[in-house]
Amino acid sequence: xxxxxxxxxxxxxxxxxxxxxxxxxxxxxxxxxxxxxxxxxxxxxxxxxxxxxxxxxxxxxxxxxxxxxxxxxxxxxxxxxxxxxxxxxxxxxxxxxxxxxxxxxxxxxxxxxxxxxxxxxxxxxxxxxxxxxxxxxxxxxxxxxxxxxxxxxxxxxxxxxxxxxxxxxxxxxxxxxxxxxxxxxxxxxxxxxxxxxxxxxxxxxxxxxx
Numbered sequence: 001x002x003x004x005x006x007x008x009x010x011x012x013x014x015x016x017x018x019x020x021x022x023x024x025x026x027x028x029x030x031x032x033x034x035x036x037x038x039x040x041x042x043x044x045x046x047x048x049x050x051x052x053x054x055x056x057x058x059x060x061x062x063x064x065x066x067x068x069x070x071x072x073x074x075x076x077x078x079x080x081x082x083x084x085x086x087x088x089x090x091x092x093x094x095x096x097x098x099x100x101x102x103x104x105x106x107x108x109x110x111x112x113x114x115x116x117x118x119x120x121x122x123x124x125x126x127x128x129x130x131x132x133x134x135x136x137x138x139x140x141x142x143x144x145x146x147x148x149x150x151x152x153x154x155x156x157x158x159x160x161x162x163x164x165x166x167x168x169x170x171x172x173x174x175x176x177x178x179x180x181x182x183x184x185x186x187x188x189x190x191x192x193x194x195x196x197x198x199x200x201x202x203x204x205x206x207x208x209x210x
Contacts, residue, residue, distance in 0.1 A: 038144035041117030
């Protein structure tokens with residue numbers, strides 16, 4: 001069970017996206033648990049491709065807009081979307097602006113992918129959208145990264161400091177007032193997931209204080 005008592009002691013630390021005070025009245029009783037394997041390490045970052053098409057095949061070189069923040073090991077698979085998987089054939093070092101590997105589908109240029117990281121904590125921020133299907137719920141599966149096809153979708157009420165060490169979390173009840181545009185990674189959510197948030201919660205805009 002999530003430690004709601006501790007969260008209550010820290011209730012003054014409201015996330016800026018919360019448009020009303022978060023407390024027992026708008027938390028799911030009993031809390032929940034996260035599937036740590038579905039969340040990124042603290043050294044994760046976004047990789048952005050430079051403009052220019054690249055044809056699928058082996059021994060392909062991708063050019064980046066900025067240097068890598070951390071090393072990416074050989075064999076790591078980056079997902080640039082729509083089947084555009086890129087498998088590194090050699091280690092890409094921190095600061096590098098190119099990567100070499102095998103590309104599964106043609107790229108148009110300017111795509112982005114997330115390197116999930118390989119070390120550090122797995123901090124899952126308050127306001128992250130998590131979900132699971134009813135089948136997963138009935139099987140006792142923990143919550144993971146939300147997908148539009150999930151049957152149960154919630155916002156995290158508070159940070160989960162390291163999901164690998166303690167996967168317990170608190171889920172925010174539906175219909176709670178939230179400032180959707182301030183949720184973490186809001187701009188990168190799919191149109192379908194944004195629609196889910198707006199249908200499940202009362203979304204407003206305004207200042208960042210509660």
